[in-house]
Amino acid sequence: MPTLDFSYFYFLYVVVGLLLIIGLWVYYDRRDKQLYEAQRSLVIFHCVRCGKIYAAKGIHEEAPCPECRFTNGRLKF
Ligand SMILES: [Zn+2]
Incomplete structure (x- = not known):
């Protein structure tokens, strides 16, 4: 059975957090562009x-x- 150490989970935690932040950034950027492009x-x-x-x-x-x-x-x- 392969062993996983704590640093692997820490790395996974950071990568998932960054992906979540980047995903929210892209989502809100696209939503803002669709909502306010006609008004601008x-x-x-x-x-x-x-x-x-x-x-x-x-x-x-x-x-x-x-x-x-x-x-x-x-x-x-
Ligand atoms: Zn007129």
Whole structure:
């Protein structure tokens, strides 16, 4: 019967702890990216009818103006 000493279990304890921390890090990083990616990206629009500058969350090429409801294209720099 092979003998296992205490250092093997200590090494296993440390490796499992590190894998757990890295797994939680990757999980929360991916979850955060999925939840907040749409909120982080804002597209700026300038209304050609009333002159208001506004932003819409997410990736849009067109969005209606909150003042006059005229649909405007995104600003390009
Ligand atoms: Zn407008």
